[in-house]
Amino acid sequence: xxxxxxxxxxxxxxxxxxxxxxxxxxxxxxxxxxxxxxxxxxxxxxxxxxxxxxxxxxxxxxxxxxxxxxxxxxxxxxxxxxxxxxxxxxxxxxxxxxxxxxxxxxxxxxxxxxxxxxxxxxxxxxxxxxxxxxxxxxxxxxxxxxxxxxxxxxxxxxxxxxxxxxxxxxxxxxxxxxxxxxxxxxxxxxxxxxxxxxxxxxxxxxxxxxxxxxxxxxxxxxxxxxxxxxxxxxxxxxxxxxxxxxxxxxxxxxxxxxxxxxxxxxxxx
Amino acid sequence: xxxxxxxxxxxxxxxxxxxxxxxxxxxxxxxxxxxxxxxxxxxxxxxxxxxxxxxxxxxxxxxxxxxxxxxxxxxxxxxxxxxxxxxxxxxxxxxxxxxxxxxxxxxxxxxxxxxxxxxxxxxxxxxxxxxxxxxxxxxxxxxxxxxxxxxxxxxxxxxxxxxxxxxxxxxxxxxxxxxxxxxxxxxxxxxxx
Numbered sequence: 001x002x003x004x005x006x007x008x009x010x011x012x013x014x015x016x017x018x019x020x021x022x023x024x025x026x027x028x029x030x031x032x033x034x035x036x037x038x039x040x041x042x043x044x045x046x047x048x049x050x051x052x053x054x055x056x057x058x059x060x061x062x063x064x065x066x067x068x069x070x071x072x073x074x075x076x077x078x079x080x081x082x083x084x085x086x087x088x089x090x091x092x093x094x095x096x097x098x099x100x101x102x103x104x105x106x107x108x109x110x111x112x113x114x115x116x117x118x119x120x121x122x123x124x125x126x127x128x129x130x131x132x133x134x135x136x137x138x139x140x141x142x143x144x145x146x147x148x149x150x151x152x153x154x155x156x157x158x159x160x161x162x163x164x165x166x167x168x169x170x171x172x173x174x175x176x177x178x179x180x181x182x183x184x185x186x187x188x189x190x191x192x193x194x195x196x197x198x199x200x201x202x203x204x205x206x207x208x209x210x211x212x213x214x215x216x217x218x219x220x221x222x223x224x225x226x227x228x229x230x231x232x233x234x235x236x237x238x239x240x241x242x243x244x245x246x247x248x249x250x251x252x253x254x255x256x257x258x259x260x261x262x263x264x265x266x267x268x269x
Numbered sequence: 270x271x272x273x274x275x276x277x278x279x280x281x282x283x284x285x286x287x288x289x290x291x292x293x294x295x296x297x298x299x300x301x302x303x304x305x306x307x308x309x310x311x312x313x314x315x316x317x318x319x320x321x322x323x324x325x326x327x328x329x330x331x332x333x334x335x336x337x338x339x340x341x342x343x344x345x346x347x348x349x350x351x352x353x354x355x356x357x358x359x360x361x362x363x364x365x366x367x368x369x370x371x372x373x374x375x376x377x378x379x380x381x382x383x384x385x386x387x388x389x390x391x392x393x394x395x396x397x398x399x400x401x402x403x404x405x406x407x408x409x410x411x412x413x414x415x416x417x418x419x420x421x422x423x424x425x426x427x428x429x430x431x432x433x434x435x436x437x438x439x440x441x442x443x444x445x446x447x448x449x450x451x452x453x454x455x456x457x458x459x460x461x462x
Binding site for chain 1: 301302303304305322323324326327330331332333335336337338339346387390391393394
């Protein structure tokens with residue numbers, strides 16, 4: 001593999017485009033210059049820190065360090081999903097579902113990939129496990145955010161209909177089935193669309209990265225296809241786990257709708 | 270509000286009255302076990318908590334003042350397995366509706382038609398208790414009279430009816446007992462047998 005390593009000077013050149021964008025913001029009085037600068041700086045610091053930590057983890061080859069990095073991903077996922085909900089469950093439930101569903105699904109898919117497909121030695125080898133885990137969780141997270149939002153808002157909006165079914169003697173799973181089904185569809189739609197247009201609208205990021213890094217496009221494609229399969233599988237598992245958990249939390253063992261377990265709707269950015 | 274205790278026998282109607290916010294709806298919903306509320310409710314000697322909730326609600330039917338629907342037409346709420354066809358035709362006819370109404374778009378039906386359909390829907394499966402929340406509030410006088418007749422008919426059939434209403438006339442005509450809820454907050458416990 002041969003690739004052209006980038007120097008800080010190359011990055012500075014690329015940043016010129018961002019400076020132009022900031023200039024446009026100034027010209028059109030959008031007031032976004034500060035945000036552009038801060039976002040760009042944040043991105044550099046975050047990616048720099050992650051790269052350094054990953055380098056350390058890869059060099060150490062330690063299973064503990066790998067597990068610690070994975071746990072950090074779990075915490076970030078939980079926070080990201082939990083804080084993006086328009087109507088959150090009281091207590092830590094939104095964060096628990098938000099962290100657990102993508103993480104469990106991501107872990108199943110990634111461990112399956114590294115042990116059964118890639119066959120890395122040892123199976124938890126951080127160079128393979130962590131990037132795949134990250135990519136899979138990142139996508140499952142988006143699905144889980146959507147499914148939780150869809151189910152909690154539909155349950156609040158369609159309270160009269162759900163309670164009419166419960167009042168007629170339906171179980172909570174029957175009464176919530178339409179809401180659940182629509183929620184699961186909402187959660188699965190982005191990854192299905194992404195698969196459908198992969199390569200047509202844009203070449204996926206990982207494949208682009210590999211091609212730029214000198215890999216053969218067909219090899220890069222093979223990896224990308226595997227990753228998309230993993231992502232779709234993990235998103236499916238995560239979305240179903242999160243959807244079922246949300247339905248269970250929105251109802252109780254006496255088959256009552258428990259909207260009191262949700263906080264009031266908040267405005268999202 | 271102090272804890273409540275009352276009994277209603279088969280074929281009798283208890284009217285629950287009180288100002289808005291006095292807890293009429295909460296009381297009916299609590300008896301149907303739709304909200305977690307402390308207190309004991311007995312039906313034929315069995316306490317609510319001893320009976321699986323879906324089974325309880327098939328015997329103790331709550332009909333909301335603004336009933337909800339979950340599909341484009343009312344048909345889904347009258348699934349063939351749950352419904353006795355011949356009886357359904359009669360029940361619809363008694364409240365001035367026909368089978369054609371089951372296939373009409375919910376959005377096209379008037380508030381009164383939806384209320385009457387919800388009343389008929391609640392009769393499917395032969396519940397022992399009807400908890401009716403303002404059953405005639407949305408109806409024109411003619412439809413209200415039809416529903417009133419049907420409530421009487423259910424009482425003759427031995428059903429227990431709990432009726433939350435602002436309509437003093439309706440309450441007087443139908444109820445055997447009246448329960449007036451005081452103004453401040455809602456209910457702690459209730460018993461019906």
